[in-house]
Amino acid sequence: MSALVASIYRGITYRGAEGQWAWILHRASGLGIVLFLYMHIVSIFIAAIGPEPYEWVHKYLYTSPPAKLLEIFLGFGVIYHALNGMRIIIIDFFPALGKYQRTIVRIELVILVIILIPYAIATLGSGF
Amino acid sequence: MATSSSRPVEGELRYGAPNHERRIWLFMRLSGLVMFITVVFHLLYMHVFIGVDNLTFGNIDARWSGPAGVFWRLFDASLLFLGMGHGMNGVRFTINDYVHNKILNFLLTAAVYGLGLFLILLGSLAIVLGAGGLGNLFQRLTG
Numbered sequence: 690m691s692a693l694v695a696s697i698y699r700g701i702t703y704r705g706a707e708g709q710w711a712w713i714l715h716r717a718s719g720l721g722i723v724l725f726l727y728m729h730i731v732s733i734f735i736a737a738i739g740p741e742p743y744e745w746v747h748k749y750l751y752t753s754p755p756a757k758l759l760e761i762f763l764g765f766g767v768i769y770h771a772l773n774g775m776r777i778i779i780i781d782f783f784p785a786l787g788k789y790q791r792t793i794v795r796i797e798l799v800i801l802v803i804i805l806i807p808y809a810i811a812t813l814g815s816g817f
Numbered sequence: 818m819a820t821s822s823s824r825p826v827e828g829e830l831r832y833g834a835p836n837h838e839r840r841i842w843l844f845m846r847l848s849g850l851v852m853f854i855t856v857v858f859h860l861l862y863m864h865v866f867i868g869v870d871n872l873t874f875g876n877i878d879a880r881w882s883g884p885a886g887v888f889w890r891l892f893d894a895s896l897l898f899l900g901m902g903h904g905m906n907g908v909r910f911t912i913n914d915y916v917h918n919k920i921l922n923f924l925l926t927a928a929v930y931g932l933g934l935f936l937i938l939l940g941s942l943a944i945v946l947g948a949g950g951l952g953n954l955f956q957r958l959t960g
Contacts, residue, residue: 693915716911723904727932730897730940733877737943739952740874751869760869767860774849781846804861811865 707794715773718766725763757813764808765801772797841906848899855896878948890944897940905933 703709732750736743750756776793780786786793863872880889908929916922946954 692917696915716907719904719907720911723908726900726904727936730901730936734939734943734951736874736877736948737946737951739949743874743877743948747872751872756869760864764860764864767856771849771853771857775853778846778849808861808865811868 707791711773711794714769718770721762721766722770760812761809764812765805768801768804772800845903845906848903852899852903855892856900859896874948881947894944897937897944901933901937905930
């Protein structure tokens with residue numbers, strides 16, 4: 690536990706650049722996706738029970754206004770984690786590209802924004 | 818300490834016998850590569866092309882029915898197994914990074930894997946039995 694507190698303190702005070710933020714976002718998005726996955730598997734299991742319980746869960750868990758906001762976070766998390774994961778794979782298998790990793794982080798953020806704009810429009814547009 | 822992005826320093830690479838952590842390292846990369854295609858497709862298809870508001874029980878039933886339903890059940894099974902396998906490992910990396918007490922580390926890891934395996938079982942049941950399949954089975958058993 691003290692390791693966690695120390696790590697959070699160092700994470701805030703250590704003036705890391707793109708690499709550190711990429712790592713923090715990768716971990717945070719990964720944990721968030723796992724939490725969503727738990728909910729997602731349970732709701733699909735409920736669909737195996739029958740239409741009525743599924744429609745009820747879907748209505749309150751996935752289409753309420755707070756769920757709309759979380760849906761944006763989910764899209765951000767999944768797309769970011771996918772893109773940053775590709776950066777990790779590329780640098781793991783081609784270590785020579787490590788010197789360009791800051792540039793690759795910036796490129797992945799640009800791609801992230803390009804994908805998230807239509808995603809956010811589609812998600813919020815259907816709810817309001 | 819194994820983290821998701823740890824790798825040997827260049828020039829210090831050792832090609833010894835593959836061990837458990839190295840297989841997991843490879844699994845994280847390979848599952849990540851596969852899910853880069855499948856999960857991003859799944860996300861954009863469900864949230865942008867169909868839209869969560871338009872998702873109904875009928876959608877799931879239709880997608881899992883007929884000859885193409887076999888493909889989509891296998892597709893969803895790959896999402897379930899790769900996603901949960903990749904995710905449980907990610908949580909284990911995080912636990913290893915912060916929880917250095919061996920007993921607490923073991924208990925937390927066991928809890929994460931226990932919950933993960935239980936959810937994989939629930940998901941597999943849904944995929945095998947289909948939409949409404951468990952309810953139908955229950956009705957048949959109880960008459």
